[in-house]
Amino acid sequence: MSTENSFDLLRGADPARPPLALIAGPTASGKSDLAVALALELARRGRRAVVVNADSAQVYADLAVLSARPSAGDMRGIAHRLYGAWDGAVSCSAADWAAAARVEIAAIHADGAVPILVGGTGLYIRTLLDGIAPVPAIAPEVRGEVRALPLDEAYAALRREDPARAAMLAPADAARIARALEVVRSTGRTLADWQGEVSGGIGPAVTLHPAILLPDRAALYARCDMRFARMIASGAIAEVRALLARGLAPDLPVMRAIGVPEIAGFLRAEWSIEEASRRAAQATRNYAKRQFTWLRHQPPAHWPRLDYDNFDIDVTKEILFRIFHLT
Template sequence: MSTGDVSTKPVALIAGPTASGKSDLAIELALTLDRPCVVINADSAQVYSDLRVLSARPSEAETRGVAHRLFGAWDGAEPCSAADWAARAKREIEDAHLAGQVPILVGGTGLYIRTLLDGIAPVPRIDPAVRAAVRALPVAAAYAALTAEDPQRAAVLKPADTTRVARALEVVRSTGKPLAHWQQQRVGGIGPVIDLHPLVLLPPREWLFERCDRRFALMLENGAVEEVETLLERDLPAASPVMRAIGVPEIAGMLRGEWSREEAVARGRQTTRNYAKRQYTWFRNQPSQEWPRCQSERCSMEAHFERLFAF
């Protein structure tokens, strides 16, 4: 994005854990502001076209005529990284500003939001031979190697975390420097050149968990099973993000006869709750403490976005 007077580049952000009502609030804000708006997805599941039901992607009716971007924008066969999403989000935000619209980011993927605002670590391109050799290692062997070559990183990772262990090991082997060295540097973030109007949703936990339970059961009744059946027919790699999305492994196990529908519901509810807990902790602690937090079930648009309404 170009630089200039940040007051001319407002960006609203509504973030928080799953089932906290972010999308509804984003649409309410868009309809309340006396300016045209566009809602931009910042949820790592809602980017996939294959996960309309399981990601709770807003339907056309639910958008209430407000333009939505980056919802269902990736095919499940194409993994969407934080860097991929941030690059697309930058373009959508710039297009919105050029059109005189207010971009409203909405989602619960903290890594996406942090990458967009703060930038990414400038890790050099990984040598393909190094990557192939590391990815061929059993996770136990990769973790042992990482413990020897980058003990600081190994100490904060779980030994069975295949993806992160492999990433850290390939970085130190390919670049000669540990991942922490590169993560101390950030490039490409838009935070300094926009006027951010953030709101973090942290509603009462019991209210949130009850919504998680109810929503997963409704998904099963409204097409989630058929959605997973279609995904399984595509025979995508089990490790791909779309196949690891909440609800997919639980329903897939039911379809394969590994457990009953009741067990699938119990597993899906628990997985959703666990995810919501992790998101809740992240959004409570990681964003700037200057960002306003709404801890009630309903949030006042005018109160939390007072500066935005004053434009």
Template structure:
């Protein structure tokens, strides 16, 4: 089985070649979408057709064109994009849901002889696609209700007693992950690590991965986050939220909890002013970017290149990325 050392190298799946998959990951507002388009355009100049595949958990929803910063037709630069706006907001798209569809999408792109470029900042999506899905049995609803009714400090104390290894890896205030780990061990009798060791369905061993993680200077990143949310307001984010609210969807759905939706919904209901919403939305965006930044710096394999840069001159970033992808 041969593997390519460059994204533009030819490959033959039937002969056993592992086809290429580029991955550009980064926190929100890091410029990864622009970099993906520039990389795709360069590959197409070299005669290789490319398809950009979305790995962002907000951009999957058709209802969030503006608030997810989904690329416009002009921003797509003539490159085909897939899995952007592919889910209706009434349907939750879990990491397992997305990975299943993304796996088929990437296989289709490879079958067409094209090069897929995966772009996004949702770490759980990326990890599930590459490493696979842990076959955790369905959680007993009674156990779930019991766990979710606990205060976070109670749940964390219980997890320290019932799955100390997992508790040692989590922050005491990480409500979601603590609850998940506790409900798994109580419902299945096995810790979450037991199931994660049995992951299946990942494509990491079936492709030649060309990864790059964008890590811009933090203060510049946060300034971009503020600018991004302000521009969303200018582009009509408020009207987008009003249309979404008119659907009367379950408030617990991911699309209703996406950054910007609760903040602007508060303006619609009269809970606070637009200025307050902008402040809240900007802060939520910065907080999210900070979490993504931390995850992407520490969680992916250490051999994945981290591209640290001070400004957002895309040509300069691409000069760094091209050698990573074997393009000289």
């Protein structure tokens, strides 16, 4: 996969590999506004574009405020897909999202438009482009048994049953330890074995035009803090109250999304709204840090990275357009 020039993005040099723009960045980096700006610029040049969500929180209908999902005004008349497409009662895995994204992108291409993929969920992006290992469904009894183990026991078991995977994981990485252990116990094969059979990625079928946003970290953290304060003022508490009223399972992704546990604690009178805000802002910064790590090291080295500390849309748009050779 390589970055092509603006003519290819606008017209498509190879009909067999239509264009796909990708704007990936950490939370609060301004990527949604940049995706709309790119779509408007392509429209000005005679090519319609559609924004496709690749954010694991923005897929849920229940998280309009806490996921900072673009409003109708933010979209500025540009079509957006896969925003709020899942009910919170249904978990949206990377495979689920990638299957839906493949359908949306194919339809956009068939309509002669350019899909602009935007988000910061690395697993979603990697699964769509590179494919996914065909791991069979985990036996429910195995999953229950593994998830019931204390973390230290689960890690010790993984060191015995899949030592190579255990050596790759931190002893506190509960989710990945449980996943690796349940795979080897349910299928009799390690996760690495399954990952050797990755398939289904659309990378070879498209001409990818990627841009990785890497804003100044201190400036980004300040934006994270301010944005959560705006979320509180914009109805985040009511959003969480409505979620809690549904009685959803606490292990569902929508119930673990940043801001939900913290505000839920406030609603249960476990701490103040100030403490909830502090906890959620810290969780947001931690998440942004993990995204930075993934974005710096996981995408191919030749994908353009945008380093900036000025979040003014005109400034960042100019940088983005230069990467796409539109200026």
